[in-house]
Amino acid sequence: MTDPLARALDQINGVVLGKDHQIRLALACLLARGHLLIEDVPGVGKTTLAHTLAMVLGLGFHRIQFTSDLLPADILGVAIYQRDSGGFTFHPGPIFTQVVLADEINRASPKAQSALLEAMEEGQVSVEGETRPLPHPFFVLATQNPSEQIGVFPLPESQLDRFLMRIHLGYPDPQAERELLRGTPRRTLLTRMAPAMTPAQLQDLQDQVAGVQVSDALVAYLQALLAVTRQDSRFAVGLSPRAGLALKRAAQAWALMQGRRFVLPEDVQAVLSAVVTHRLKPSGEGFQGDPEWAGRILKEVPIP
């Protein structure tokens, strides 16, 4: 494995216990220049994971707590009149950083949500008629409470599509929980943490992802996976071409993290659930985003 990556994984695993797969997915998502949505009940370590990621990668970090009265300006920033100079000065909002933790994104109004999501898509924000680029790399890590809780605005499908991956953290297993209860508080660990790589190294890794080879045979497999969601009557809407591209990019990042320069079907299978379940809309029974779907698809599509 590429060395800084191994170190980063090690460090994150030292803080967020027993979540190796999710941590790898989060890191892969970041390497693929995608944004990550973490969905789970409060208190399972979503914020800790986001914070740790930012620390380990040596990136600037801001947290935005989404509430129902949050306004777009609270995210993007405002221009304020300066009496001394007689002009307006722009005060950047919390989004002008490298890692943004958008906590409980589904609590905010759709207006605030879309302000964030536009920034995610464009990599820049327009405030007061002026376009301002966001820093580089730019990585949004949003958390969301499961939609069955009260007082939330679920993200519409079009906006869910902006997230490369969606993962669930889930409760820690007994051993990890025991260690957690016994060990040093996580906050203390975070303050001691040193970055595992420089921003230049991260940039380099991100560039390498695009160079990971995707063979004809693998493209055929990707197509077969996409096709089954489009033809199957179990899904109201199949996967979009954008979803296909996302799947490819995520698999490339995953392969790179395995220290490989080409994508295997296993890489696609590893990331499939995280990449597609929030984009699939089942018809009839089954609620949106049931992670079971990915497993079922994998069992049905032979590797060409």
Add this chain to the structure above:
Amino acid sequence: MLMTHFIHGQSLLLATYLALVAVVLTAAILSSQPARPIPLAALLRQSGVLLFQALPLALLLFLLFPRLPTPFGGLGQVQTGRTGLSDSMQPGSVSELIQSDAIAFRAEFEGAAPAGSDLYWRGPVLWKYDGRVWSDLKIAGEDLLEIQPLGRPLNYSVMLEPHQQHWLFTLGASSQAPDVASDLTADMQWLARQPVKTRLRYSHSAHLDYRMDPVLLPELEALALQLPEGQNPRARRLAETWRRQAGNDDGALIRQALDHFRTEDFYYTLRPPRLDGDAMDAFLFDTRRGFCEHYASAFVVLMRMAEVPARVVTGYQGAELNPLGGYWLVRQRDAHAWAEVWLSGRGWVRVDPTAAVAPDRVERGINAALPELERPRATWDLAWLRPAHQAWDALNMQWQRWVVGYDHARQKALMERLHPALASLKGLLWALVGSSLLVLALLTLWILGRRRSPSPDRLQVLYGRFKARLNRIGVATPDTEGPLDLARRTATLRPDLATRVEAITRLYASLRYGPLPPDQARELARLIHGFKPRR
């Protein structure tokens, strides 16, 4: 240079040998090209692939390259020193042939083949007898012969082995010529205008039921009664006795003669004793052991003594079916001599005195008729070799027929069937150039296409074989599982196989999904070949 060999022979064996030589030569040329040495097996395979790629073009040239209407003067397959029938017969000349299992010719019938006892292949007809030797007069004059066909004609074709002579062996009788340049003699011999020096294929239509020469010309009658003066007094007395008993009834006379051979103490043998002095007297009254030529000549001599016009006919009798090729094989050992007598009102009638002595000769072939010890032994007589020999002969027959036999006439016929424009030389040349370019273009596309993707099918086949072997030892291999996952799972099920399975899956994964050069596929093939796990 290789091709010059075909001037001397065009057999399947030679062609196979030359193809192998071509492969080796191409390999030699290849080995002189690159800087780094290549192993011999790889060289040979590469050159084989090269020649295989040239095959479509070669096939096209074979079909379309204009054939000359006549072969180069005398070039072709000239074989000498072969045994065969000749235009004279003396005691022992046919029994020599019986020892040879060389092929005389092959025959194919349109529709059902006639019974074995009808298969009298006519060759030289012998008139002149000097007391020892019978000889052929080759009486020219087709117009002297009159044939009235009875019954339906039988169509057949013959592939005649070269015998350096002119005879075309035919069945029954017919005034219709075989489809090669040939002449008919007054005694129903078909003579090719050129000696048969290469394999010759001809078709013929004949009648097994016929009437030949209902009226016998006086010149021919004189020839058919000719005998050397003052020889064989005992035989003459016997014939005169029969004549007196039969009166004018020639039929009764013949029956009496055949009865004589049948009831008296005559033996059919390949090793007759020497006949001294008056040969016929010695044979008829002293030795009484002989072969078909003895019986035929004794019978004809007796008939002539009894004033019945008669002549000796030589040729082949019987045939062996090759069930694989669906054709009949006639060998030198099927050589036979029989008699023809002229009866007024019926013309020339075939009488086979050998059949009276040894009916098995005609019914079941030469081997059945001979005593056990005298049967000719040849390698192919071994029972287990027989099918292989038949298959080889059938293959050879097809080779002769379709490859060597593809001459000007056949090419023209085929091209006319395909398209009328191809019948002309110009059309043929255009078609040749056009289709050659097309084939070359297709080949180029194919090769370029192969270069782009290193035979994914072959990889799939190899990997499928690997999975099948795992299946056999109880490791399930669902096709939704990637190679590395499979290796991981197999390692937990069968730790003893872990390293080998991992090596194979790793190599396969890099070949199929990664940038490994395709020549590593050989290594994968080697690993999978060597992977034979046991339960």
